[in-house]
Amino acid sequence: xxxxxxxxxxxxxxxxxxxxxxxxxxxxxxxxxxxxxxxxxxxxxxxxxxxxxxxxxxxxxxxxxxxxxxxxxxxxxxxxxxxxxxxxxxxxxxxxxxxxxxxxxxxxxxxxxxxxxxxxxxxxxxxxxxxxxxxxxxxxxxxxxxxxxxxxxxxxxxxxxxxxxxxxxxxxxxxxxxxxxxxxxxxxxxxxxxxxxxxxxxxxxxxxxxxxxxxxxxxxxxxxxxxxxxxxxxxxxxxxxxxxxxxxxxxxxxxxxxxxxxxxxxxxxxxxx
Ligand SMILES: NC(=O)c1ccc[n+]([C@@H]2O[C@H](COP(=O)([O-])OP(=O)(O)OC[C@H]3O[C@@H](n4cnc5c(N)ncnc54)[C@H](O)[C@@H]3O)[C@@H](O)[C@H]2O)c1
Numbered sequence: 001x002x003x004x005x006x007x008x009x010x011x012x013x014x015x016x017x018x019x020x021x022x023x024x025x026x027x028x029x030x031x032x033x034x035x036x037x038x039x040x041x042x043x044x045x046x047x048x049x050x051x052x053x054x055x056x057x058x059x060x061x062x063x064x065x066x067x068x069x070x071x072x073x074x075x076x077x078x079x080x081x082x083x084x085x086x087x088x089x090x091x092x093x094x095x096x097x098x099x100x101x102x103x104x105x106x107x108x109x110x111x112x113x114x115x116x117x118x119x120x121x122x123x124x125x126x127x128x129x130x131x132x133x134x135x136x137x138x139x140x141x142x143x144x145x146x147x148x149x150x151x152x153x154x155x156x157x158x159x160x161x162x163x164x165x166x167x168x169x170x171x172x173x174x175x176x177x178x179x180x181x182x183x184x185x186x187x188x189x190x191x192x193x194x195x196x197x198x199x200x201x202x203x204x205x206x207x208x209x210x211x212x213x214x215x216x217x218x219x220x221x222x223x224x225x226x227x228x229x230x231x232x233x234x235x236x237x238x239x240x241x242x243x244x245x246x247x248x249x250x251x252x253x254x255x256x257x258x259x260x261x262x263x264x265x266x267x268x269x270x271x272x273x
Contacts, residue, residue, distance in 0.1 A: 004251060008034070009031045009082070009083065011023050011085055012085050012086035015042025015043045016037070019083070019085040021243065022083055023050055025245065025247070034054075035054050035055070038058055039056075060134075062141070065146055068149075069149030079150055081161050083162075086138060087138060098222065101224045123178060135182075140183045143164050158202040166188040166208060171188070171272075191206060192260045204258065206260065206262070208263050208264070210266065211237075212237045213243060214239060218237065233268030237267075250263060
């Protein structure tokens with residue numbers, strides 16, 4: 001119950017899903033938590049439940065991130081843990097999603113049937129610039145902007161733990177999600193580079209690469225769900241706590257010899273090392 005006693009943690013995108021679960025476990029483990037989210041109502045709700053603080057900035061807005069972390073520095077004079085968790089899924093209407101799911105199922109059926117493949121997703125060939133840029137802005141720019149500002153606080157104190165949210169989509173790829181996969185792979189590469197750079201300052205940087213977890217982000221997955229379950233040896237989606245415990249471990253002193261790693265609770269989807 002006291003693995004994070006006395007630590008100050010900021011979790012981005014913690015008004016929902018994985019960030020919310022991480023925030024709850026952090027608070028239970030004794031951390032004082034700053035809840036960040038774009039959605040002020042969601043951030044207020046979670047902060048109230050964990051007796052935490054609220055900072056509503058957009059992680060993809062460099063100036064807003066700078067102001068947010070300046071406020072942390074001024075108010076608390078320290079930051080022990082940063083979790084770069086804020087993220088978005090590709091935005092589809094219900095109709096678009098149903099159409100894409102049907103296409104994907106048909107495509108996979110044709111591929112596995114061994115005959116001629118005539119159904120294609122064609123996501124990359126039709127992806128608009130703004131969709132590509134938005135995905136990279138929230139995930140990759142956001143992780144960079146927040147890490148840069150956090151290091152300004154952690155560096156002089158020569159201590160800190162940063163946990164970045166990757167995905168098995170960044171490890172194994174995922175059909176029809178090129179921007180999301182690129183962003184998540186980028187986050188994992190970024191984590192390794194920064195881990196090496198700041199190891200001498202006593203700061204650890206690691207990533208988590210979750211498999212499919214039941215959260216509001218994955219709730220709209222319908223017809224494609226059986227396909228995803230078939231690819232998961234444990235044959236189910238994970239729970240937010242499966243990721244929250246990984247974050248507690250990586251943020252705590254129990255992981256004091258762990259840096260530059262990707263920890264992947266994924267039900268066996270991808271096996272490594
Ligand atoms: N759920 C999964 O299966 C899964 C798997 C692998 C990785 N992830 C990653 O985990 C993270 C959390 O996902 P989730 O499933 O909890 O999603 P979610 O949609 O439940 O929560 C994401 C939160 O981030 C916030 N947010 C979005 N853009 C933001 C921005 N620009 N600035 C600040 N906050 C912002 C949202 O308001 C929301 O509260 C994401 O990075 C996601 O890509 C999720």
